[in-house]
Amino acid sequence: MIPMSYYLILSSILFSIALAGIFINRKNIIILLMSLELMFLSINFNFIIFGNFLSDLTGQIFVFFVLTVVAAESAIGLAIIVVLFRNKKSINVDDIGGLKG
Amino acid sequence: MSTELLIFIFFSLLLVFSALKVIIVNNSVKAAIFLVLSFFCSAVLWLLMNAEFLSIILILVYVGAVMVLFLFVVMMLDINLSNIKEKFVNYLPLGLFIFLVIALLLILFFDNQFSDVDRNIVTEINILNDNNTMNLGYLLFTEYIIAFEIAGIILLLGIISSITLTQQKNNDNKYQAPHDQINVTKSDRLKIIKDEEFRK
Numbered sequence: 001m002i003p004m005s006y007y008l009i010l011s012s013i014l015f016s017i018a019l020a021g022i023f024i025n026r027k028n029i030i031i032l033l034m035s036l037e038l039m040f041l042s043i044n045f046n047f048i049i050f051g052n053f054l055s056d057l058t059g060q061i062f063v064f065f066v067l068t069v070v071a072a073e074s075a076i077g078l079a080i081i082v083v084l085f086r087n088k089k090s091i092n093v094d095d096i097g098g099l100k101g
Numbered sequence: 102m103s104t105e106l107l108i109f110i111f112f113s114l115l116l117v118f119s120a121l122k123v124i125i126v127n128n129s130v131k132a133a134i135f136l137v138l139s140f141f142c143s144a145v146l147w148l149l150m151n152a153e154f155l156s157i158i159l160i161l162v163y164v165g166a167v168m169v170l171f172l173f174v175v176m177m178l179d180i181n182l183s184n185i186k187e188k189f190v191n192y193l194p195l196g197l198f199i200f201l202v203i204a205l206l207l208i209l210f211f212d213n214q215f216s217d218v219d220r221n222i223v224t225e226i227n228i229l230n231d232n233n234t235m236n237l238g239y240l241l242f243t244e245y246i247i248a249f250e251i252a253g254i255i256l257l258l259g260i261i262s263s264i265t266l267t268q269q270k271n272n273d274n275k276y277q278a279p280h281d282q283i284n285v286t287k288s289d290r291l292k293i294i295k296d297e298e299f300r301k
Contacts, residue, residue: 002109005212007150010113012207014120020200021124024192030129030175034136037167038120041143044155052150057236061245063155064237067162068252072259074167078174079263085178 004053011045014038029084029091033077040070109149116142124196129175137168154234 021035044063051059085091088098119139126132140163147156230236241249270276 002106002149006109006113007146008211009208010116010146012211013117013204016200016203016207017117017120017124019203020196023199024124024196026192028129030171030178031124031132034123034132034171037136038123038139041140045143045146048147048150048152048155052152057240060152060155060233060237061240063152064158064241065248065252067155067158069255071162071167072255075170075259075263076266078170079266082174082177083266091178 004049007045007049011042011049014042014045018042027092027094029081029093029096032093033074033081037070037074040066105149109146112142112145116146130172133168133171133175136171137164140164140168151233154237 018035018038018041021038022032025031025035044066047059047063047066049059051057051063081091084096088095116139119135119142122135123132123139126135140159144156144159147159
């Protein structure tokens with residue numbers, strides 16, 4: 001039986017890699033979305049780990065809903081990127097300052 | 102060293118490697134391929150934790166649908182990689198710093214925090230039998246039926262919004278023009294013809 005802390009350490013390493021990816025790839029917005037996917041993956045890992053080690057299936061139910069929401073989110077995000085590229089001819093994050101935020 | 106531990110170590114190392122490649126690689130297509138590899142590795146690790154249904158779903162839905170969507174978008178966009186590449190090194194120390202701080206924090210927190218957790222601390226009230234898919238389906242269609250329907254509505258929302266965002270104006274199609282419809286006046290629509298004029 002593998003100890004629970006091994007899985008938890010793996011998921012935390014995955015989360016910090018994804019967080020570092022957001023800081024490193026500040027130019028390419030598609031890789032930013034991919035880092036977000038990695039983050040959601042590590043969160044799902046935590047749900048499944050605790051669900052498994054506490055013998056409770058609710059964790060897996062939550063992973064199911066998280067997967068649903070993430071699928072919708074990435075579809076809308078990619079649609080926004082397509083529209084943005086059509087208007088600006090670039091996906092560089094620095095060029096997207098239209099709202100002057 | 103048991104077989105389970107060997108499988109865990111192999112696939113977790115592969116998972117960390119492919120996740121690192123996702124954020125380091127400059128080419129977006131390669132990054133998407135490595136993301137597929139990391140999803141595959143985590144599906145194997147989920148199998149080790151008795152989540153059979155979700156690991157199959159991760160392969161079928163994620164690798165089969167969402168990642169293909171990513172690849173389509175990456176290939177549709179004609180990206181100039183040269184100016185993306187040059188400032189990559191500038192943010193590397195910051196990224197490394199963030200990675201080390203967060204990873205150390207989380208590892209120190211998780212290391213011995215849950216080592217004494219009792220596997221049967223929650224009574225196995227949800228477990229019907231050994232079939233993971235059947236148990237999940239039972240829970241999903243009884244206790245979580247409203248959440249399940251809301252998930253369906255969220256997917257519908259995703260479809261509608263992504264179609265309306267990417268739809269291009271085409272002059273052959275017929276559209277409503279609400280602005281013109283609101284600003285119409287009585288004289289545009291109605292023409293009063295006097296009775297004498299009509300007889301002429």
